[in-house]
Amino acid sequence: MNRLLPVPDTSHANSARREVESVARSCGFSEPDIGRAALVALELATNVARHGGGGHLLVREVAAGDCKGLEITSIDSGPGMADVAHSLTDGVSTYGSAGAGLGAIRRQADEFDIHSQTGPAPGRGTAIFVRLWPGRRAPSETLALVGSVSVPKPDELVCGDGVAVVRAGSVVSLLVVDGLGHGVAAQQAAIAACDLFQKSLVGSTITAAQKIHAGLRATRGAAIGIANVDLAAASITFCGIGNIAGLTAAGGQVRRFVSMNGIAGHTAGQIREFVYPCDGPGLVVVLHSDGIGTNWSLDRYPGLAARHPALIAAVLYRDGTRGRDDATVLVLRRAP
Incomplete structure (x- = not known):
């Protein structure tokens, strides 16, 4: 689950920094690594407030084996950056244009990516992704990268x-x-499903x-x-019960997954799986x-499919x- 930290203006930047420091400590970070996390959080929050017209930080623990890391992603719907490469150059920090602190953020990050889009909404704005690992030892993945966002319904403390x-x-x-629903009972069902999946997953x-x-x-x-x-066979097998949506995009082809009606644990009719080809460059898989x-398209975001x-x-x-509900997006992309 992600912590969603609102940053409507610069007065909230230090509060976001303190929240991130707390998560970094829970990850077992050393004091120097906590300091890196604090600097990244403060710079991201300040940028969101000053140049994005306000926005949010998404913060969560991540894991690679027994190692815990920290992920911080800033999102805003501001004017965006016309020239991202220039904005990443040290010294570009003119108030009213994006770029303040981006060079410092990239230097402190162990994993870093950015997407920014100008023009009319929807799609306009900037998102910056950072992962920090203890001792700057970032894991590597050669086949596929995976990332997610999972946020509780507003005013709920847990995510279903x-x-x-x-x-x-x-x-x-x-x-x-x-x-089903939200709150603690929904969270219990979700935890049970994830535990069953990880313990008993088979090829089918x-x-x-x-x-x-x-x-x-x-x-x-x-x-x-x-x-x-x-990834070797360039195919995806999907099985859904209920309203989990998904698609695969590769080689310029987009295929949306078919899910069957029902509620896992209660009323499920015929359980079926469907096979989709995913050959071609630029493989991305999205479940949410x-x-x-459901009214979104990757085509609305030039270049986004190549990002983390x-x-x-x-x-x-x-x-x-x-x-008005818990919200989750899970994305896989073939490693470059």
Whole structure:
């Protein structure tokens, strides 16, 4: 789950910094690494307030094996940057134009990416992705990058959505789950589904869906979407129960996934899986809960599909959240 930190103006920048410091400590960061996290958070929050007209920081723990890292992504719907490369140059910090602190942020980050778009909304604005790892030891991934955003319904302290990722050779298996309703009971259903997925996933998405369906009977139930992405075979197998939406885009072709009606754990009719080709360059896979509207297209965001999946997820969340439910986006992109 992401912490969503509002930054409507510069007076909120220090509050965001303190929240990020707290998360960095919970990750077990050393004091120098906590200092890096604080600097990044302050610079991102200040940029959002001054140049984005206000926005948010999305903050969460990430893990690679036994190592915990920290992810901070800023999102705004401001005027955007006409020349991102120039804005990243040290010394570019004119008030009223983007760029303040971007060079410092990139230097402190262990993983960094940015997407900025000018012109009319929707799509306009800037998103900046940063990951920090203890001792600056960032893990590497050669097959596929995965990122997500998961935010609770406004005024809720817990999120009823969940995501899980399992890697086995050339296959990356993805799960997005949306516990029925919201709050603690929905969170319990989502946690149970993720636990079942990680412990009992097999090659068949149908079998995985059946196991989750049977295992959620004691909960209020959930919508689930499971995608097995076989990078070697260039194919995706998808099985969904309920309103988890998804698509794959590769080689200029976009294919939207078919999900069956029902509620995992309660009423599921025929459980079916569908196979989609995903050959061609630029593979991106997106799954999301119904807290995100379906009226979006990657074509609306030139260049976004080539960015880090966490950045793609953040932009789709920024422009697609309905604001009245838990909202989750999970994205996979083939590694460059």
